Amino acid sequence: MEIFTFKVGRTLLVCGVLSVFMILSNQQVSAQIPVEYNTESGVDPTVLIQQYLVGQGVEVFYVTHTGQALARGRFWGTSNIGLESGVILSSGKVADSKGPNNLNGSSGVTTDFQNTPGDPILEILAGNGFASQDASILEFDFIPQSGTVEFRYVFASEEWHYWSTEDYNDVFGFFISGPGINGNFPSPAGFPNGSINIAVLPGLSIPPTYVSIHNINNGQYNTGNCVNCTYLVHNAEQSIQYNAFTQVLTARATGLIPCQTYHIKLSISDIGDGSYDSGVFLEANSFTSVGVASSVGYTHTQVDTAVENCNSANVIFRLSERTTEPFTINLTIGGTAINGEDYLYIPETIVIPIGQDSIPIVIEPLSDNMPEETETVTLIYNSSLCGEVLDTITLYIKDLQIFSSAASSGQDILCGDTIVLEAAGDGGQIPYYYSWSNGDTTASITVSPPNPIQYTVLVSDICGQSN
Numbered sequence: 001m002e003i004f005t006f007k008v009g010r011t012l013l014v015c016g017v018l019s020v021f022m023i024l025s026n027q028q029v030s031a032q033i034p035v036e037y038n039t040e041s042g043v044d045p046t047v048l049i050q051q052y053l054v055g056q057g058v059e060v061f062y063v064t065h066t067g068q069a070l071a072r073g074r075f076w077g078t079s080n081i082g083l084e085s086g087v088i089l090s091s092g093k094v095a096d097s098k099g100p101n102n103l104n105g106s107s108g109v110t111t112d113f114q115n116t117p118g119d120p121i122l123e124i125l126a127g128n129g130f131a132s133q134d135a136s137i138l139e140f141d142f143i144p145q146s147g148t149v150e151f152r153y154v155f156a157s158e159e160w161h162y163w164s165t166e167d168y169n170d171v172f173g174f175f176i177s178g179p180g181i182n183g184n185f186p187s188p189a190g191f192p193n194g195s196i197n198i199a200v201l202p203g204l205s206i207p208p209t210y211v212s213i214h215n216i217n218n219g220q221y222n223t224g225n226c227v228n229c230t231y232l233v234h235n236a237e238q239s240i241q242y243n244a245f246t247q248v249l250t251a252r253a254t255g256l257i258p259c260q261t262y263h264i265k266l267s268i269s270d271i272g273d274g275s276y277d278s279g280v281f282l283e284a285n286s287f288t289s290v291g292v293a294s295s296v297g298y299t300h301t302q303v304d305t306a307v308e309n310c311n312s313a314n315v316i317f318r319l320s321e322r323t324t325e326p327f328t329i330n331l332t333i334g335g336t337a338i339n340g341e342d343y344l345y346i347p348e349t350i351v352i353p354i355g356q357d358s359i360p361i362v363i364e365p366l367s368d369n370m371p372e373e374t375e376t377v378t379l380i381y382n383s384s385l386c387g388e389v390l391d392t393i394t395l396y397i398k399d400l401q402i403f404s405s406a407a408s409s410g411q412d413i414l415c416g417d418t419i420v421l422e423a424a425g426d427g428g429q430i431p432y433y434y435s436w437s438n439g440d441t442t443a444s445i446t447v448s449p450p451n452p453i454q455y456t457v458l459v460s461d462i463c464g465q466s467n
Helices: 045-052 120-126
Strands: 014-020 038-041 058-066 072-076 085-090 132-144 149-157 171-177 232-234 244-246 249-253 262-271 278-283 292-298 313-319 327-330 332-334 349-352 358-363 375-382 390-398 403-407 409-414 419-427 432-436 444-447 457-461
Touching: 045 058, 045 072, 045 085, 045 132, 085 132, 085 262, 120 132, 120 171, 120 262, 149 171, 262 278, 292 375, 292 390, 313 349, 313 375, 313 390, 327 375, 349 358, 403 457, 419 432, 419 457
Parallel strands: none
Antiparallel strands: 014 409, 038 072, 058 132, 072 085, 085 278, 132 262, 149 244, 149 249, 149 278, 171 262, 232 244, 292 313, 313 358, 327 349, 332 375, 375 390, 403 419, 419 444, 432 457
16 A cells, blocks of 8 residues: 655644645637527327337337327426426426426416317326316327336426315326226227226225325315325426426336237316416426336446456346246347456346246456457347337446556645645546545645644555555
Protein backbone atom coordinates (compact mmCIF):
# COMPACT_ATOMS: atom_id res chain seq x y z
CA MET A 1 0.00 0.00 0.00
CA GLU A 2 1.31 3.42 -0.99
CA ILE A 3 1.16 6.01 1.82
CA PHE A 4 0.90 9.71 1.01
CA THR A 5 2.30 11.80 3.89
CA PHE A 6 1.42 15.40 4.68
CA LYS A 7 3.66 17.05 7.35
CA VAL A 8 2.71 19.94 9.58
CA GLY A 9 4.76 22.33 11.72
CA ARG A 10 8.05 24.32 11.53
CA THR A 11 7.43 27.66 13.19
CA LEU A 12 4.63 29.36 15.07
CA LEU A 13 3.51 30.92 11.79
CA VAL A 14 3.59 27.90 9.54
CA CYS A 15 1.29 25.07 10.57
CA GLY A 16 2.35 22.57 8.03
CA VAL A 17 3.55 21.32 4.71
CA LEU A 18 0.26 20.17 3.19
CA SER A 19 -0.59 19.37 -0.37
CA VAL A 20 -2.97 20.28 -3.15
CA PHE A 21 -3.50 18.32 -6.34
CA MET A 22 -5.66 19.97 -8.97
CA ILE A 23 -7.50 17.67 -11.36
CA LEU A 24 -8.61 19.48 -14.49
CA SER A 25 -10.74 18.29 -17.37
CA ASN A 26 -11.31 19.59 -20.86
CA GLN A 27 -14.47 17.55 -21.33
CA GLN A 28 -17.21 19.58 -22.87
CA VAL A 29 -20.56 19.48 -21.12
CA SER A 30 -23.65 19.66 -23.27
CA ALA A 31 -27.22 19.90 -22.05
CA GLN A 32 -30.29 18.95 -23.99
CA ILE A 33 -33.20 21.35 -23.85
CA PRO A 34 -36.25 19.49 -22.46
CA VAL A 35 -39.07 19.01 -24.94
CA GLU A 36 -42.19 20.84 -23.84
CA TYR A 37 -45.33 18.76 -23.21
CA ASN A 38 -47.52 18.69 -26.30
CA THR A 39 -50.28 16.75 -28.05
CA GLU A 40 -51.47 15.86 -31.53
CA SER A 41 -55.21 15.37 -31.99
CA GLY A 42 -57.07 13.21 -34.47
CA VAL A 43 -54.28 10.70 -35.17
CA ASP A 44 -55.52 7.79 -37.29
CA PRO A 45 -56.71 5.08 -34.86
CA THR A 46 -54.65 2.30 -36.46
CA VAL A 47 -51.50 4.44 -36.41
CA LEU A 48 -52.28 5.45 -32.84
CA ILE A 49 -52.39 1.84 -31.65
CA GLN A 50 -49.76 0.19 -33.83
CA GLN A 51 -47.17 2.95 -33.69
CA TYR A 52 -47.74 4.65 -30.35
CA LEU A 53 -49.17 2.00 -28.00
CA VAL A 54 -48.24 -1.57 -28.96
CA GLY A 55 -44.85 -2.95 -27.99
CA GLN A 56 -43.27 -6.38 -28.04
CA GLY A 57 -45.17 -9.64 -28.34
CA VAL A 58 -48.58 -8.44 -29.57
CA GLU A 59 -50.19 -8.64 -33.01
CA VAL A 60 -52.98 -6.07 -33.50
CA PHE A 61 -55.78 -5.74 -36.06
CA TYR A 62 -59.33 -4.36 -36.56
CA VAL A 63 -58.65 -1.04 -34.84
CA THR A 64 -61.61 1.33 -34.44
CA HIS A 65 -62.39 4.58 -32.64
CA THR A 66 -65.82 5.81 -31.57
CA GLY A 67 -66.26 9.45 -30.59
CA GLN A 68 -64.85 12.80 -31.58
CA ALA A 69 -61.51 12.85 -33.43
CA LEU A 70 -60.38 15.70 -31.14
CA ALA A 71 -60.85 13.35 -28.16
CA ARG A 72 -58.08 10.98 -29.26
CA GLY A 73 -54.43 11.60 -29.97
CA ARG A 74 -50.88 11.25 -28.79
CA PHE A 75 -48.77 13.13 -26.22
CA TRP A 76 -45.06 13.63 -25.66
CA GLY A 77 -42.62 15.86 -23.80
CA THR A 78 -41.75 16.91 -20.28
CA SER A 79 -44.52 16.65 -17.70
CA ASN A 80 -45.10 15.49 -14.15
CA ILE A 81 -47.38 12.55 -14.96
CA GLY A 82 -44.51 10.05 -15.05
CA LEU A 83 -44.91 9.02 -18.71
CA GLU A 84 -42.77 10.47 -21.50
CA SER A 85 -45.06 9.78 -24.45
CA GLY A 86 -47.95 7.69 -25.68
CA VAL A 87 -51.68 7.73 -26.42
CA ILE A 88 -54.25 9.97 -24.77
CA LEU A 89 -58.05 9.57 -24.73
CA SER A 90 -60.23 12.31 -23.28
CA SER A 91 -63.85 13.13 -22.53
CA GLY A 92 -62.98 16.52 -24.03
CA LYS A 93 -60.26 17.76 -26.35
CA VAL A 94 -56.87 16.11 -25.84
CA ALA A 95 -55.26 19.48 -26.69
CA ASP A 96 -56.83 20.92 -23.52
CA SER A 97 -54.67 18.58 -21.42
CA LYS A 98 -51.76 20.96 -21.88
CA GLY A 99 -51.03 23.19 -18.88
CA PRO A 100 -50.55 25.34 -17.00
CA ASN A 101 -53.10 24.15 -14.45
CA ASN A 102 -54.80 27.53 -14.23
CA LEU A 103 -58.48 26.59 -14.60
CA ASN A 104 -59.53 25.36 -11.16
CA GLY A 105 -62.90 25.06 -9.49
CA SER A 106 -65.90 26.23 -11.46
CA SER A 107 -63.69 27.34 -14.36
CA GLY A 108 -62.14 23.90 -14.93
CA VAL A 109 -61.43 22.93 -18.53
CA THR A 110 -64.65 21.76 -20.16
CA THR A 111 -65.51 20.61 -23.65
CA ASP A 112 -69.08 19.39 -24.03
CA PHE A 113 -69.27 17.58 -27.38
CA GLN A 114 -72.97 18.15 -28.02
CA ASN A 115 -74.89 15.02 -29.04
CA THR A 116 -71.81 12.78 -28.71
CA PRO A 117 -73.05 9.50 -27.21
CA GLY A 118 -71.63 7.85 -24.16
CA ASP A 119 -70.73 4.22 -23.51
CA PRO A 120 -73.30 1.91 -21.83
CA ILE A 121 -70.53 -0.25 -20.36
CA LEU A 122 -69.21 2.78 -18.49
CA GLU A 123 -72.67 3.49 -17.08
CA ILE A 124 -72.62 -0.04 -15.64
CA LEU A 125 -69.16 0.58 -14.22
CA ALA A 126 -70.19 3.92 -12.68
CA GLY A 127 -73.22 2.26 -11.07
CA ASN A 128 -74.91 5.50 -10.08
CA GLY A 129 -77.75 5.67 -12.61
CA PHE A 130 -76.32 8.69 -14.43
CA ALA A 131 -75.98 8.74 -18.20
CA SER A 132 -72.65 8.56 -20.01
CA GLN A 133 -71.76 11.08 -22.72
CA ASP A 134 -68.77 12.41 -24.69
CA ALA A 135 -67.27 8.91 -24.88
CA SER A 136 -63.92 8.31 -26.56
CA ILE A 137 -63.45 4.60 -27.29
CA LEU A 138 -60.51 2.76 -28.88
CA GLU A 139 -61.03 -0.93 -29.64
CA PHE A 140 -58.95 -3.60 -31.33
CA ASP A 141 -58.35 -7.33 -31.53
CA PHE A 142 -54.95 -8.71 -30.58
CA ILE A 143 -53.02 -11.96 -30.34
CA PRO A 144 -50.70 -12.26 -27.32
CA GLN A 145 -47.48 -14.27 -27.39
CA SER A 146 -47.86 -15.21 -23.74
CA GLY A 147 -50.51 -15.70 -21.06
CA THR A 148 -50.13 -12.12 -19.85
CA VAL A 149 -50.75 -8.76 -21.49
CA GLU A 150 -50.06 -5.46 -19.77
CA PHE A 151 -49.56 -1.74 -20.25
CA ARG A 152 -48.93 1.35 -18.10
CA TYR A 153 -51.27 4.31 -17.73
CA VAL A 154 -52.27 7.41 -15.77
CA PHE A 155 -55.83 8.65 -15.20
CA ALA A 156 -56.24 12.42 -14.81
CA SER A 157 -59.27 14.62 -14.24
CA GLU A 158 -60.62 18.11 -13.59
CA GLU A 159 -63.24 16.44 -11.37
CA TRP A 160 -60.61 16.15 -8.64
CA HIS A 161 -60.79 17.67 -6.04
CA TYR A 162 -63.99 19.69 -6.26
CA TRP A 163 -66.35 16.86 -7.13
CA SER A 164 -64.53 13.93 -5.50
CA THR A 165 -67.53 12.75 -3.49
CA GLU A 166 -70.26 13.51 -6.03
CA ASP A 167 -72.09 10.94 -8.15
CA TYR A 168 -71.34 12.36 -11.59
CA ASN A 169 -67.61 11.70 -11.71
CA ASP A 170 -66.12 10.83 -15.07
CA VAL A 171 -65.32 7.16 -15.58
CA PHE A 172 -63.05 5.00 -17.73
CA GLY A 173 -62.18 1.34 -18.15
CA PHE A 174 -60.07 -1.19 -20.03
CA PHE A 175 -62.28 -4.14 -20.94
CA ILE A 176 -60.76 -7.42 -22.21
CA SER A 177 -62.72 -10.35 -23.61
CA GLY A 178 -61.78 -13.59 -25.32
CA PRO A 179 -60.94 -17.28 -24.73
CA GLY A 180 -60.98 -18.29 -21.08
CA ILE A 181 -62.47 -14.98 -19.90
CA ASN A 182 -65.91 -14.93 -18.28
CA GLY A 183 -66.69 -11.36 -17.28
CA ASN A 184 -69.47 -9.26 -15.78
CA PHE A 185 -69.36 -6.57 -18.47
CA PRO A 186 -70.71 -6.74 -22.04
CA SER A 187 -68.44 -7.90 -24.86
CA PRO A 188 -68.61 -7.97 -28.67
CA ALA A 189 -70.54 -10.70 -30.47
CA GLY A 190 -67.36 -12.52 -31.47
CA PHE A 191 -66.34 -12.78 -27.80
CA PRO A 192 -69.61 -13.89 -26.16
CA ASN A 193 -68.59 -14.63 -22.57
CA GLY A 194 -68.37 -11.09 -21.28
CA SER A 195 -65.41 -8.88 -20.47
CA ILE A 196 -63.39 -7.90 -17.42
CA ASN A 197 -62.12 -4.44 -16.50
CA ILE A 198 -58.37 -4.47 -15.85
CA ALA A 199 -58.15 -0.80 -14.76
CA VAL A 200 -57.94 -1.81 -11.11
CA LEU A 201 -55.81 -0.95 -8.12
CA PRO A 202 -52.94 -3.33 -7.24
CA GLY A 203 -53.81 -6.17 -4.90
CA LEU A 204 -56.18 -9.09 -4.81
CA SER A 205 -59.31 -7.47 -3.37
CA ILE A 206 -62.59 -9.22 -4.22
CA PRO A 207 -64.36 -7.59 -5.91
CA PRO A 208 -61.44 -5.65 -7.43
CA THR A 209 -61.16 -1.93 -6.73
CA TYR A 210 -61.67 -0.11 -10.01
CA VAL A 211 -59.62 3.01 -10.65
CA SER A 212 -62.01 5.96 -10.39
CA ILE A 213 -62.37 9.31 -8.66
CA HIS A 214 -64.74 7.74 -6.13
CA ASN A 215 -62.19 5.04 -5.27
CA ILE A 216 -59.12 7.33 -5.22
CA ASN A 217 -59.48 10.73 -3.55
CA ASN A 218 -58.71 12.79 -0.50
CA GLY A 219 -62.22 14.02 0.07
CA GLN A 220 -63.97 17.14 -1.11
CA TYR A 221 -61.52 19.97 -1.88
CA ASN A 222 -58.59 17.64 -1.02
CA THR A 223 -59.20 18.04 2.71
CA GLY A 224 -59.87 14.37 3.61
CA ASN A 225 -60.99 11.71 4.30
CA CYS A 226 -58.43 9.68 2.37
CA VAL A 227 -59.72 6.97 0.05
CA ASN A 228 -56.70 5.17 -1.45
CA CYS A 229 -55.19 8.65 -1.72
CA THR A 230 -51.62 7.30 -1.78
CA TYR A 231 -52.30 6.64 -5.47
CA LEU A 232 -53.35 10.27 -6.08
CA VAL A 233 -51.03 13.09 -7.18
CA HIS A 234 -52.15 16.68 -6.70
CA ASN A 235 -51.09 18.67 -9.75
CA ALA A 236 -49.02 21.44 -8.22
CA GLU A 237 -46.88 21.77 -11.36
CA GLN A 238 -47.71 23.42 -14.64
CA SER A 239 -47.13 20.93 -17.44
CA ILE A 240 -50.70 19.61 -17.70
CA GLN A 241 -54.09 21.16 -17.01
CA TYR A 242 -55.86 18.48 -14.96
CA ASN A 243 -56.24 19.15 -11.23
CA ALA A 244 -54.93 15.74 -10.18
CA PHE A 245 -53.96 12.36 -11.55
CA THR A 246 -53.06 8.88 -10.41
CA GLN A 247 -49.60 7.52 -9.99
CA VAL A 248 -48.40 5.43 -12.94
CA LEU A 249 -50.42 2.22 -12.76
CA THR A 250 -50.19 -1.08 -14.67
CA ALA A 251 -53.21 -2.71 -16.29
CA ARG A 252 -52.58 -6.44 -16.52
CA ALA A 253 -54.58 -9.45 -17.71
CA THR A 254 -53.28 -12.90 -16.80
CA GLY A 255 -54.38 -16.42 -17.63
CA LEU A 256 -54.73 -15.69 -21.34
CA ILE A 257 -54.16 -18.44 -23.88
CA PRO A 258 -51.10 -17.64 -25.99
CA CYS A 259 -51.69 -17.33 -29.74
CA GLN A 260 -55.49 -16.92 -29.36
CA THR A 261 -57.43 -13.79 -30.41
CA TYR A 262 -58.68 -11.35 -27.77
CA HIS A 263 -60.50 -8.03 -27.83
CA ILE A 264 -59.84 -4.92 -25.76
CA LYS A 265 -61.90 -1.77 -25.37
CA LEU A 266 -60.27 1.38 -23.97
CA SER A 267 -63.04 3.80 -23.03
CA ILE A 268 -63.52 7.10 -21.17
CA SER A 269 -66.54 9.40 -20.86
CA ASP A 270 -68.26 12.10 -18.87
CA ILE A 271 -70.89 10.91 -16.43
CA GLY A 272 -74.02 12.91 -15.61
CA ASP A 273 -73.00 16.03 -17.52
CA GLY A 274 -70.44 17.18 -20.07
CA SER A 275 -68.50 19.36 -17.65
CA TYR A 276 -64.96 18.98 -16.29
CA ASP A 277 -62.91 16.87 -18.67
CA SER A 278 -60.85 13.80 -17.83
CA GLY A 279 -58.11 12.01 -19.71
CA VAL A 280 -56.30 8.70 -19.63
CA PHE A 281 -52.65 8.55 -20.70
CA LEU A 282 -51.34 5.22 -22.07
CA GLU A 283 -47.56 4.81 -22.14
CA ALA A 284 -45.94 4.43 -25.55
CA ASN A 285 -45.12 0.85 -26.59
CA SER A 286 -46.07 -0.52 -23.18
CA PHE A 287 -48.86 -2.78 -24.48
CA THR A 288 -46.82 -5.98 -24.40
CA SER A 289 -47.12 -9.74 -24.08
CA VAL A 290 -43.66 -11.30 -24.05
CA GLY A 291 -43.54 -15.08 -23.99
CA VAL A 292 -39.91 -15.34 -22.91
CA ALA A 293 -38.41 -12.15 -21.50
CA SER A 294 -34.80 -11.58 -20.51
CA SER A 295 -32.91 -9.28 -18.19
CA VAL A 296 -29.22 -8.76 -17.48
CA GLY A 297 -27.59 -7.94 -14.15
CA TYR A 298 -23.99 -7.84 -12.94
CA THR A 299 -22.03 -8.90 -9.87
CA HIS A 300 -21.25 -5.23 -9.29
CA THR A 301 -24.48 -3.45 -10.14
CA GLN A 302 -22.68 -0.15 -10.82
CA VAL A 303 -20.74 -1.70 -13.74
CA ASP A 304 -22.64 -2.46 -16.96
CA THR A 305 -20.10 -4.78 -18.62
CA ALA A 306 -18.42 -8.04 -17.73
CA VAL A 307 -14.80 -7.49 -16.61
CA GLU A 308 -12.06 -10.11 -16.28
CA ASN A 309 -11.17 -10.89 -12.64
CA CYS A 310 -13.93 -8.59 -11.47
CA ASN A 311 -17.46 -8.65 -12.86
CA SER A 312 -19.73 -11.39 -14.20
CA ALA A 313 -23.01 -10.98 -16.10
CA ASN A 314 -26.15 -12.72 -14.89
CA VAL A 315 -28.74 -13.32 -17.64
CA ILE A 316 -32.24 -14.33 -16.49
CA PHE A 317 -34.80 -15.83 -18.88
CA ARG A 318 -38.34 -15.45 -17.55
CA LEU A 319 -41.75 -16.79 -18.59
CA SER A 320 -44.96 -14.88 -18.02
CA GLU A 321 -46.17 -17.63 -15.67
CA ARG A 322 -44.90 -20.75 -13.93
CA THR A 323 -44.50 -23.85 -16.05
CA THR A 324 -46.61 -27.00 -15.74
CA GLU A 325 -43.98 -28.95 -17.69
CA PRO A 326 -40.29 -28.37 -18.43
CA PHE A 327 -39.77 -25.46 -20.83
CA THR A 328 -36.77 -25.55 -23.17
CA ILE A 329 -34.96 -22.45 -24.46
CA ASN A 330 -32.53 -22.91 -27.32
CA LEU A 331 -29.70 -20.40 -27.60
CA THR A 332 -27.63 -19.42 -30.60
CA ILE A 333 -24.37 -18.22 -29.05
CA GLY A 334 -22.13 -15.86 -30.98
CA GLY A 335 -20.00 -12.74 -30.71
CA THR A 336 -16.26 -12.15 -30.82
CA ALA A 337 -15.70 -13.86 -27.46
CA ILE A 338 -15.34 -17.66 -27.62
CA ASN A 339 -17.60 -19.80 -25.46
CA GLY A 340 -15.46 -21.83 -23.03
CA GLU A 341 -12.28 -19.86 -23.77
CA ASP A 342 -13.06 -16.22 -23.04
CA TYR A 343 -15.79 -17.08 -20.53
CA LEU A 344 -16.93 -20.18 -18.68
CA TYR A 345 -18.80 -22.52 -20.99
CA ILE A 346 -22.57 -22.06 -21.19
CA PRO A 347 -24.88 -24.64 -22.83
CA GLU A 348 -26.85 -23.99 -26.01
CA THR A 349 -29.99 -25.45 -24.43
CA ILE A 350 -31.39 -24.49 -21.03
CA VAL A 351 -34.55 -25.78 -19.33
CA ILE A 352 -36.89 -23.99 -16.93
CA PRO A 353 -38.05 -26.71 -14.48
CA ILE A 354 -41.68 -27.51 -13.65
CA GLY A 355 -43.21 -25.00 -11.24
CA GLN A 356 -40.69 -22.26 -11.94
CA ASP A 357 -40.92 -19.20 -14.16
CA SER A 358 -37.24 -18.35 -14.72
CA ILE A 359 -33.70 -19.64 -15.07
CA PRO A 360 -30.36 -17.79 -14.89
CA ILE A 361 -27.11 -18.31 -16.76
CA VAL A 362 -23.81 -16.67 -15.77
CA ILE A 363 -21.31 -15.18 -18.22
CA GLU A 364 -18.11 -15.35 -16.16
CA PRO A 365 -15.05 -13.96 -17.98
CA LEU A 366 -11.87 -16.03 -17.95
CA SER A 367 -8.61 -14.14 -17.40
CA ASP A 368 -5.87 -14.80 -19.95
CA ASN A 369 -3.54 -12.00 -18.75
CA MET A 370 -3.30 -10.76 -22.33
CA PRO A 371 -4.35 -7.27 -23.38
CA GLU A 372 -7.39 -7.48 -25.67
CA GLU A 373 -10.00 -5.16 -27.10
CA THR A 374 -13.53 -5.33 -25.73
CA GLU A 375 -15.20 -8.58 -26.81
CA THR A 376 -18.89 -9.37 -27.34
CA VAL A 377 -21.21 -12.23 -26.45
CA THR A 378 -24.54 -12.54 -28.31
CA LEU A 379 -27.40 -14.78 -27.21
CA ILE A 380 -30.23 -15.25 -29.73
CA TYR A 381 -33.44 -16.93 -28.56
CA ASN A 382 -37.12 -17.26 -29.46
CA SER A 383 -39.20 -14.90 -27.30
CA SER A 384 -42.59 -16.09 -28.59
CA LEU A 385 -44.81 -18.92 -27.42
CA CYS A 386 -46.78 -18.74 -30.70
CA GLY A 387 -44.22 -18.97 -33.47
CA GLU A 388 -40.72 -17.64 -33.95
CA VAL A 389 -39.85 -14.12 -32.85
CA LEU A 390 -36.10 -13.95 -32.32
CA ASP A 391 -34.60 -11.64 -29.71
CA THR A 392 -30.91 -10.88 -29.18
CA ILE A 393 -28.96 -10.10 -26.02
CA THR A 394 -25.55 -8.49 -26.49
CA LEU A 395 -23.01 -8.47 -23.64
CA TYR A 396 -19.51 -6.99 -23.49
CA ILE A 397 -16.35 -8.39 -21.87
CA LYS A 398 -13.35 -6.15 -21.26
CA ASP A 399 -9.95 -6.44 -19.59
CA LEU A 400 -9.38 -5.12 -16.09
CA GLN A 401 -7.02 -2.19 -16.52
CA ILE A 402 -4.01 -1.57 -14.26
CA PHE A 403 -5.02 0.68 -11.38
CA SER A 404 -3.03 3.65 -10.12
CA SER A 405 -3.67 6.71 -8.03
CA ALA A 406 -2.34 10.19 -7.32
CA ALA A 407 -2.64 12.61 -4.46
CA SER A 408 -1.98 16.22 -3.57
CA SER A 409 1.59 17.53 -3.60
CA GLY A 410 3.17 19.50 -0.73
CA GLN A 411 2.36 23.12 0.10
CA ASP A 412 2.93 25.31 3.17
CA ILE A 413 -0.08 26.83 4.91
CA LEU A 414 -0.36 29.41 7.70
CA CYS A 415 -1.69 28.65 11.13
CA GLY A 416 -5.50 28.68 11.14
CA ASP A 417 -5.78 28.30 7.38
CA THR A 418 -7.65 25.44 5.72
CA ILE A 419 -6.53 23.41 2.77
CA VAL A 420 -8.15 20.88 0.46
CA LEU A 421 -6.38 17.54 0.08
CA GLU A 422 -7.33 15.50 -2.96
CA ALA A 423 -6.77 11.99 -4.22
CA ALA A 424 -7.73 10.44 -7.54
CA GLY A 425 -7.85 6.97 -8.99
CA ASP A 426 -6.86 6.14 -12.54
CA GLY A 427 -7.38 3.02 -14.64
CA GLY A 428 -8.88 -0.03 -13.00
CA GLN A 429 -12.67 0.00 -12.98
CA ILE A 430 -14.80 2.89 -11.78
CA PRO A 431 -16.32 3.78 -9.38
CA TYR A 432 -13.43 4.59 -7.05
CA TYR A 433 -13.56 4.56 -3.25
CA TYR A 434 -11.57 6.65 -0.77
CA SER A 435 -10.70 5.90 2.84
CA TRP A 436 -8.87 8.70 4.68
CA SER A 437 -7.09 8.35 7.97
CA ASN A 438 -9.49 10.90 9.49
CA GLY A 439 -12.50 8.75 8.56
CA ASP A 440 -13.66 10.67 5.48
CA THR A 441 -14.64 8.73 2.38
CA THR A 442 -14.76 11.44 -0.29
CA ALA A 443 -12.23 12.16 -3.03
CA SER A 444 -11.20 15.39 -1.28
CA ILE A 445 -11.12 16.56 2.32
CA THR A 446 -10.81 20.00 3.85
CA VAL A 447 -8.49 20.21 6.88
CA SER A 448 -7.10 22.84 9.25
CA PRO A 449 -4.70 20.94 11.50
CA PRO A 450 -3.53 22.71 14.71
CA ASN A 451 -0.47 20.50 15.12
CA PRO A 452 1.97 18.48 13.01
CA ILE A 453 -0.04 15.64 11.53
CA GLN A 454 0.10 12.96 8.86
CA TYR A 455 -2.84 12.16 6.57
CA THR A 456 -3.05 8.95 4.54
CA VAL A 457 -5.64 7.80 2.04
CA LEU A 458 -6.40 4.39 0.58
CA VAL A 459 -7.79 4.65 -2.95
CA SER A 460 -9.57 1.58 -4.36
CA ASP A 461 -11.58 0.66 -7.44
CA ILE A 462 -14.72 -1.45 -7.41
CA CYS A 463 -12.74 -4.55 -8.34
CA GLY A 464 -10.66 -4.34 -5.14
CA GLN A 465 -7.42 -2.91 -6.57
CA SER A 466 -5.98 -0.29 -4.24
CA ASN A 467 -3.10 2.09 -3.53
